[in-house]
Amino acid sequence: MDPAPADWPNYRYERKPGELKKDKYGMIDPTPDVVSLTFLPVDTYGFVDWVKSINEGLVRPKDTLPGQINHLKPEDLETNNQDILIRSKMKFMPDVIFPHAQHNAWLKCSVCHPKIFKKKAGANNISMAAIWKGQWCGRCHDRVAFPTRNCFKCHSAPGDAKK
Ligand code: HEC
Ligand code: HEC
Ligand code: HEC
Numbered sequence: 001m002d003p004a005p006a007d008w009p010n011y012r013y014e015r016k017p018g019e020l021k022k023d024k025y026g027m028i029d030p031t032p033d034v035v036s037l038t039f040l041p042v043d044t045y046g047f048v049d050w051v052k053s054i055n056e057g058l059v060r061p062k063d064t065l066p067g068q069i070n071h072l073k074p075e076d077l078e079t080n081n082q083d084i085l086i087r088s089k090m091k092f093m094p095d096v097i098f099p100h101a102q103h104n105a106w107l108k109c110s111v112c113h114p115k116i117f118k119k120k121a122g123a124n125n126i127s128m129a130a131i132w133k134g135q136w137c138g139r140c141h142d143r144v145a146f147p148t149r150n151c152f153k154c155h156s157a158p159g160d161a162k163k
Contacts, residue, residue: 045150052091061106080104084121085157095157 023029029134041057043049079100087132103112113119116139124136131138131148142148 043146043150043153045147047146047150050138050146051105054105076109086126087122088155089127094152094155094159097156098154 021031037048040050041052041056043052050059054061068131075157081101082161084098086098090131117124117138126136130136131141134142137154138148141154146153148154
């Protein structure tokens with residue numbers, strides 16, 4: 001992984017794959033190539049806000065691994081920026097907004113389509129119970145992405161979106 005830009009002043013990272021990391025004095029630096037979490041913004045629950053971290057330029061996930069073709073096809077560009085409204089089955093919860101762009105910054109389309117989600121708005125009968133059992137959004141949220149206790153980060157549609 002590339003270092004966070006906030007770390008750049010302290011390390012020289014121009015090394016080739018497999019080469020040992022050295023510090024600015026030319027000594028072997030045994031620290032792992034991880035982003036210093038202390039530099040990253042957090043959400044209201046104290047978890048790192050990764051989307052904000054990208055938006056503020058603090059982390060920059062690679063588009064592709066060396067030797068692989070960039071996953072985004074020209075015909076996918078439109079969907080790349082599409083937010084999808086998932087209507088709430090219960091009146092007391094706001095509708096869910098699924099943002100494609102923020103996911104595509106980390107994942108390629110085939111991570112989710114067609115195995116986790118049918119590629120059609122409303123075609124997936126998603127329920128909260130199933131999410132908590134690790135299906136649908138719960139394949140990642142509560143595991144590698146922000147936890148589901150942060151209800152309103154997903155249930156984020158303003159009230160009038162319902163009408
Ligand atoms: C990772 C995204 C995400 C988070 C976080 C999340 N939900 Fe959901 N939730 C959904 C989706 C998607 C649906 C399916 C569409 C719908 O019915 O709203 C859903 C559905 C629901 C429903 C509708 C009934 C049902 O069982 O499906 C309720 C109630 C609900 N969520 C409550 C909550 C509560 C309470 C929290 C926080 C403790 C929460 N959700 C957190 C994505 C999320
Ligand atoms: C993190 C998972 C995830 C990733 C990655 C993802 N999608 Fe989706 N996609 C969804 C979800 C969730 C929906 C809405 C499903 C629903 O409403 O039931 C959706 C819906 C769609 C739809 C239907 C839109 C409509 O209006 O009917 C298309 C087309 C689509 N995605 C294409 C793509 C393409 C192209 C990519 C890659 C650039 C991509 N998706 C990446 C989860 C994902
Ligand atoms: C394949 C993995 C995966 C799936 C499935 C997935 N997400 Fe995510 N999601 C992520 C990752 C990774 C992030 C970015 C890291 C983070 O914010 O924790 C993210 C971030 C988000 C964000 C934050 C956007 C922001 O602006 O901060 C929302 C909202 C979200 N997901 C909603 C959903 C909903 C709703 C579903 C199900 C319909 C879903 N996700 C399914 C991986 C996934």
